[in-house]
Amino acid sequence: MEGRIKDYTTTVLILESITDGVFILNSDGRIEYANKSSLDLLGAEFDEVKGKFIDEFLVDSTELNRPGVSEDEEECPSLLEKLRNGIFRNIECYLVNKQNVTPVLVTFNPIKSKKGEVEYIIVIVNDISDIKAMEKELKKSQVIAVSRDRLRALGELTVGLIHQISHPLNAMHLRLDMLKSRLKEKGKISTDKLLPCIKDIDNMINKMVNIINSMRLFAQQTEDNVLEIVNIQEVIENVVSMFMYELKNLDIELIVEHRKDIPYILANPLLIEQVLINLVSNARDAFIYNPKKREKDRRIKIRTGVNPGKWVEIYVEDNAGGIDRSVLDRIWEPFFTTKEIDRNSGIGLTMCKNIIDSLGGNIKVGVRDGEGTIFKVILPIEQKSETQELRNLIEIFHRG
Ligand SMILES: Nc1ncnc2c1ncn2[C@@H]1O[C@H](COP(=O)(O)OP(=O)(O)OP(=O)(O)O)[C@@H](O)[C@H]1O
Ligand SMILES: [Mg+2]
Numbered sequence: 001m002e003g004r005i006k007d008y009t010t011t012v013l014i015l016e017s018i019t020d021g022v023f024i025l026n027s028d029g030r031i032e033y034a035n036k037s038s039l040d041l042l043g044a045e046f047d048e049v050k051g052k053f054i055d056e057f058l059v060d061s062t063e064l065n066r067p068g069v070s071e072d073e074e075e076c077p078s079l080l081e082k083l084r085n086g087i088f089r090n091i092e093c094y095l096v097n098k099q100n101v102t103p104v105l106v107t108f109n110p111i112k113s114k115k116g117e118v119e120y121i122i123v124i125v126n127d128i129s130d131i132k133a134m135e136k137e138l139k140k141s142q143v144i145a146v147s148r149d150r151l152r153a154l155g156e157l158t159v160g161l162i163h164q165i166s167h168p169l170n171a172m173h174l175r176l177d178m179l180k181s182r183l184k185e186k187g188k189i190s191t192d193k194l195l196p197c198i199k200d201i202d203n204m205i206n207k208m209v210n211i212i213n214s215m216r217l218f219a220q221q222t223e224d225n226v227l228e229i230v231n232i233q234e235v236i237e238n239v240v241s242m243f244m245y246e247l248k249n250l251d252i253e254l255i256v257e258h259r260k261d262i263p264y265i266l267a268n269p270l271l272i273e274q275v276l277i278n279l280v281s282n283a284r285d286a287f288i289y290n291p292k293k294r295e296k297d298r299r300i301k302i303r304t305g306v307n308p309g310k311w312v313e314i315y316v317e318d319n320a321g322g323i324d325r326s327v328l329d330r331i332w333e334p335f336f337t338t339k340e341i342d343r344n345s346g347i348g349l350t351m352c353k354n355i356i357d358s359l360g361g362n363i364k365v366g367v368r369d370g371e372g373t374i375f376k377v378i379l380p381i382e383q384k385s386e387t388q389e390l391r392n393l394i395e396i397f398h399r400g
Contacts, residue, residue, distance in 0.1 A: 015033075015035045016035050016036050018035070018037065019037055020037060020124050020125060020126050021034075021035065021037045021038030021039075021040075021041050021095070021104070021124070021125035021126075021127070022034070022035040022037070022038060022122065022123070022124055022125070023035075023038055023054060023122075023123040023125070024120055024121070024122055024123075025054055025120060025121040025122075025123060026120055026121075027117070027118045027119060027120060027121070028053075029053050029054050029055065029121070030051050030052065030053055030054075031049050031050060031051065031052055031053075031054055032050075032051075032120065034046055034049055034050075037125075038095075038125055041095050041100070041102050041104070041125065041127060042057060042095060042097040042100060043097055043098065043099075043100040044097050044098075048097075054123060057095055057096060057097055058093050058094075058095060058096075058104075058106060058123075058125075059093060059094045059095075059096050060091070060092075060093055060094075088107060088108040088109070088110070089107045089108075090105045090106075090107060091105070091106045091107075091108075092104075092105060092106075092128075093105075093106045095125060102127055102129055103127075103128050103129050103131075103132045104125045104126055104127055104128060105125075105126040105128050106123060106124070106125050106126075107123070107124045107126075108121055108122075108123055109121065109122040109123075109124070159335075159345050159347050160347055160350075160351045161212065162345075163345055163347050163348065163351070164274055164277070164351075165208050165212075167242070167277055167281065168204040168205075168207045168208050168242070169204075169208070170246075171200075171204050171242060171245075171246070172200075172201050172204045172205075174245065174246065175197050175200050175201055175204075176201070178197070179194070179197055207242075228266070228267070228268065228269060229264045229265075229266060230264060230265050230266070230267045230268075230269045230272065231264055231269075232258075232262050232264075232265065232272070232304060232312060232314065233258050233262065233304075234269070235269050235272050235273050235276065236256055236258060236276065236302055236304070236314070237256075238273055239273055239276045239277055239280060239302070240254060240256060240302070242277065243280055243284070246284070247284060247300065250284065250287065250288070250298075251298060252284065252287055252298040252299070252300055253297075253298065253299045253300070254280075254300050254301075254302075255299060255300070255301040255302070256301075256302050256303070257301065257302070257303035257304070258303070258304050259303075259304050259305065259306065261306060262304050262305075262306050262312055263306065263308075263312065263381055265312055265379055265380070265381045265382075266381070266382055267359050267379060268359070271355045271358070271359065272314075272355075272359075272377075272379070274351070274352075274355060275351075275352045275355050275356060275363070275377060276302070276314065276316065276377075278348040278349065278351060278352050279316035279352065279375045279377075280300060280302070280316060281348065282348060282349070282375075283300045283316060283317075283318035283320060283373070284300065285339060285344075286318055286320030286321065286373065287318070287320045289338075289339060290320060290321045293320060293321030293370075294319055294320055294321060297319070298319065298320070299318065299319050300316070300317070300318045301315070301316075301317045301318075302314065302315070302316055303315045303317075309381065310380070310381060311361070311378045311379055311380050311381060312378075312379050312381060313376060313377065313378055313379075314376075314377040314379070315374055315375070315376050315377075316374070316375045316377075317372060317373065317374040317375070318372045318373055319371060319372035320372055320373070321370060321371070321372065322367040322368055322369055322370060322371055322372055322373050323365070323367050323373055324338075325367075325369075328365070328367065331349050331365065332349050332350060332353050333346075333350065334346065334347055334350040335347060335350075352377075356377060356378075356379070359379055359380070360379075360380045361377060361378050361379040361380060362377075362378040363375065363376070363377050363378070364376045364378075
């Protein structure tokens with residue numbers, strides 16, 4: 001075998017038949033041999049390339065993108081620099097001749113004499129135009145996908161904003177209705193009755209302003225400046241105060257079971273509040289839409305749990321009959337709803353999931369058939385992006 005390879009004609013025959021381009025250069029870098037594939041890639045005859053320097057045809061990919069660079073070494077370090085630094089394999093270059101520009105991967109094999117001097121250099125050139133074309137297509141489709149995702153996210157966010165604002169708006173509506181009917185009944189309202197109502201309405205307006213601000217921050221994903229030390233109990237109390245009157249009117253008992261040992265966590269309280277508002281609204285709606293399933297003992301319970309040092313848990317459970325197995329897989333989908341389409345957009349749970357994901361947590365659903373539904377929210381006690389300062393603050397809070 002060895003004897004045959006050494007045979008000049010056989011070697012040339014092999015070189016001519018392989019699909020990779022092969023150049024053999026002398027120690028100066030001038031072309032002494034070019035196989036058929038390399039000439040095909042160049043679109044040239046052997047006479048046109050014979051004796052010429054290889055760098056007339058082989059251009060580093062960075063150089064091709066910098067037209068008009070001088071031959072000053074400082075200015076064009078690319079290919080030369082790579083070789084000097086001992087990089088001889090899989091260098092991305094362009095094979096250039098007249099109108100032909102072919103992206104290639106190049107490998108240099110210096111063949112040395114016994115004395116260690118370079119006698120000649122074998123250059124193997126691999127055509128990668130197909131791969132490059134595919135990369136370009138992929139990039140194009142990625143750009144399209146990113147813009148599509150952004151548009152979709154923007155759309156969801158807008159719908160989400162409307163959705164979130166509708167809760168305090170409804171609550172304000174109820175308070176104003178109550179004031180109106182009192183006025184009709186008695187002709188006037190005592191300051192004692194009026195002041196708490198005004199305070200409530202003022203709170204709702206603040207809530208809407210806060211929601212808009214937090215949504216803006218959420219959209220910008222500026223995690224760092226929205227993180228705060230959050231007392232889960234306070235968040236739950238806010239949510240309870242929002243739903244108290246409404247649920248009482250619907251004959252639904254709202255129970256809170258808060259454990260004393262729940263630590264403060266690092267998160268955005270408004271976002272957690274929005275998640276709980278969504279979950280409680282869904283539980284409320286489940287009673288409204290299936291009134292037959294539970295006529296007495298209607299209950300919504302918010303309770304908390306903890307895995308020390310790791311995460312806190314918030315459960316929102318109801319006994320409104322559960323979620324039909326046939327739709328369970330779809331409830332997280334944007335715009336999926338089983339309710340009246342003009343009042344509900346089907347974005348509530350999508351928003352919850354997005355928010356909890358952005359806080360590094362997890363949200364899951366459990367159904368007790370015919371009984372009710374439990375949503376379990378897990379939130380990490382510390383956020384990955386937290387600063388040392390905030391971590392210290394949390395420690396101080398824990399200690400004292
Ligand atoms: N506690 C629950 N009990 C029964 N079904 C529920 C409960 N929570 C969610 N679902 C089901 O999941 C669906 C999707 O909920 P999601 O909050 O995403 O949208 P929605 O409440 O229908 O509309 P929106 O939240 O935009 O007002 C609901 O339409 C309902 O069928
Ligand atoms: Mg909902």
